[in-house]
Amino acid sequence: DTAVSQTPKYLVTQMGNDKSIKCEQNLGHDTMYWYKQDSKKFLKIMFSYNNKELIINETVPNRFSPKSPDKAHLNLHINSLELGDSAVYFCASSQQIGLDEQYFGPGTRLTVT
Amino acid sequence: GENVEQHPSTLSVQEGDSAVIKCTYSDSASNYFPWYKQELGKRPQLIIDIRSNVGEKKDQRIAVTLNKTAKHFSLHITETQPEDSAVYFCAASKGRASSASKIIFGSGTRLSIRP
Numbered sequence: 001d002t003a004v005s006q007t008p009k010y011l012v013t014q015m016g017n018d019k020s021i022k023c024e025q026n027l028g029h030d031t032m033y034w035y036k037q038d039s040k041k042f043l044k045i046m047f048s049y050n051n052k053e054l055i056i057n058e059t060v061p062n063r064f065s066p067k068s069p070d071k072a073h074l075n076l077h078i079n080s081l082e083l084g085d086s087a088v089y090f091c092a093s094s095q096q097i098g099l100d101e102q103y104f105g106p107g108t109r110l111t112v113t
Numbered sequence: 114g115e116n117v118e119q120h121p122s123t124l125s126v127q128e129g130d131s132a133v134i135k136c137t138y139s140d141s142a143s144n145y146f147p148w149y150k151q152e153l154g155k156r157p158q159l160i161i162d163i164r165s166n167v168g169e170k171k172d173q174r175i176a177v178t179l180n181k182t183a184k185h186f187s188l189h190i191t192e193t194q195p196e197d198s199a200v201y202f203c204a205a206s207k208g209r210a211s212s213a214s215k216i217i218f219g220s221g222t223r224l225s226i227r228p
Contacts, residue, residue, distance in 0.1 A: 098206035104156040
């Protein structure tokens with residue numbers, strides 16, 4: 001009974017392509033996040049949505065566009081992929097923003113060649 | 114801006130010994146301090162957290178201490194075991210339901226337990 005799920009788990013693509021990563025949570029949480037974890041393991045927040053509304057938008061290239069069709073889903077679309085986009089992307093959710101446990105998805109390893 | 118510094122970046126301890134990881138934060142309004150453990154190839158998972166109205170919290174072999182005056186908090190793992198080997202992240206956040214409530218993660222500590 002997966003709490004936070006992401007698809008795909010692995011994504012290998014060429015520079016310039018457009019790709020999407022999907023995330024779903026069945027915990028009934030109001031807040032969802034996208035994080036990027038680079039090769040040095042730094043965990044950096046990219047976006048946060050609360051009840052389908054964008055709350056946090058860090059300094060991320062506008063090639064990255066999140067979309068929340070409902071509060072259980074937060075997808076990430078990336079246009080014109082670059083080599084530097086290679087990383088593991090984690091989706092997460094929590095009941096309250098910044099005040100309680102975040103439940104992470106299994107991650108999507110994106111490799112841009 | 115808001116910042117969380119974590120030390121050391123790597124830590125190797127003998128099985129059975131204790132491990133301590135330290136973090137400092139810059140925003141004095143921070144009021145929630147979680148610790149996450151990430152095993153190799155897996156997702157980060159919460160192991161313990163502490164709120165600003167508490168100075169110390171313990172859960173079996175794991176404890177966290179918070180010094181609000183000095184703006185630092187620490188993770189203590191006693192009687193370390195091989196399964197404690199992982200990357201540990203501290204984090205700090207504040208408030209609720211506002212744009213200022215994002216959680217800032219430390220840079221991580223890779224803990225290795227020597228048999």
